[in-house]
Amino acid sequence: MARAGSGRAGGSRRGRGQRRPPTWEISDSDTEGPAGAEAATRVRDPAEELREAAEVLRRLRPEQAVRRLVVLMDPAILEDAGADILMEALDALGCEYRVEPQRPARSLRWSRVKPDPCPLSVPPELWAVDEQDVLLLLEPEEFLQGVVQLTQIRGPTCSVPWITPESPACLHLAVIGLEAYLWSRQPSTQETRQPGCPAVAQAEVAVGWPEVEEALVLLQLWANVDVLLVATWQELSQHVCAFTRALAQRPFKQSRESGAFSFCTAGRWAAGEQVKRDGTGLRGAWWRQIRQFNRVSAAVADAVVAAFPSPRLLQQAYVACGTEQERLALLADLPVKMGEGVRLRRVGPDLSRRICLFLTTTNPDLLLDLGS
Structure with missing residues (x-):
């Protein structure tokens, strides 16, 4: 910043008891440097984005x-x-x-x-x-x-x-x-x-x-x-x-x-799940993603999400597996809670294989559901 009207340090008065109104000019160098860079990279206000x-x-x-x-x-x-x-x-x-x-x-x-x-x-x-x-x-x-x-x-x-x-x-x-x-x-x-x-x-x-x-x-x-x-x-x-x-x-x-995942939206519409900025709702979105697989009930999705509350945790478990067969069968024996008097069920090898391939494969044309 450079103060206008200051010929030398300290400036000068035009009359006793009267001061010239301070006016300011912005030089080209004022927008450079750390302050300018900080302003350029400033995070936008969330309200403005909304x-x-x-x-x-x-x-x-x-x-x-x-x-x-x-x-x-x-x-x-x-x-x-x-x-x-x-x-x-x-x-x-x-x-x-x-x-x-x-x-x-x-x-x-x-x-x-x-x-x-x-x-x-x-x-x-x-x-x-x-x-x-x-x-x-x-x-x-x-x-x-x-x-x-x-x-x-x-x-x-x-x-x-x-x-x-x-x-x-x-x-x-x-x-x-x-x-x-x-x-x-x-x-x-x-x-x-x-x-x-x-x-x-x-x-x-x-x-x-x-x-x-x-x-x-x-x-x-x-x-x-x-x-x-x-x-x-x-x-x-x-x-x-x-x-x-x-x-x-x-x-x-x-x-x-154009949204990549219709089950994870900014609001609750078309069976979407509201996800807030602090992460609230991500578990529900993960549960809905499991439900998108064919022949998956709410109880089966509950069993998978209870064992692995996020896809990241499930991916880490896959990495820890020693063999491909172990990864494919990782979720097969998870118990599924049913009503009283109903025989105990498990997730099963078919869904375990499909979820494993969904999270680990690099082939975009791979058919996950062999029954479709």
Whole structure:
């Protein structure tokens, strides 16, 4: 620290009985040294961490996250009069939409607005800037042309329509009014018998619901593409809003599922066990972890936890064993307390083996339960 206005040691007065108000300037060196390092490594206040976690959860909740989704709409969609219904539905949902050119044309894409500042406690992948899902709107004629290509042109040279191999997007198709279009295209007897009918028209006439259903199966199996068949723009708008809400819930669900151990949570929910900072509740979490094994009752978990109150103590016991067989059978003879008049039971070799492998194996693909 350096005091401003002190030309030499002791400073000077500007008048008798009057002192210059002390003002202070921070030099660059004040943030260096042990004091600065100590401040930089200072432990954060637990209350501050809780407030930040609560704010993160608030931002991730669907009602808040839907406001961070933007529906990007191709201008070609606005050429249809029913597009007003879609935009009114998005307004009612509280989701922003923008009209921007998209590839392919007549498609919808979703973009997620990254919060500023982005919470450090949330993995960056939860705030993906752009979603990979694309909804492509097709006219009935265009969709039926693709149906002909899928159902009549078989073999390895047949490519799936509307899909470019280099595109990483997850494609969804939507066709409005296909059923009404097929009914209107049903030919009369005289038209079907005319020999001079063009090949394209004959192929278009030959397409009916059996061919459409076959094409839907092929699209699902070959390209993992689902097709939405709706009668009106109202139905399409309902689907787009439902899909938007699902995308808004995705980060919240991923944040809840990203916990490595669902049985050890910050609060009591979904059969979770509350664990405090002083370690209270860890034994209950260990008991619930034992219960997650197949065919393990509460009494059996009580027996294991009573003998080894923590997984660390059980691991130390495994290290002390001389042979692999001794480790696998370490818990087999532990008595299990049952009700009065019930024959004494033991943990058994199967569960003993599974718990041993669970705590000692280095193979992530090892099958613990041979009975599954």
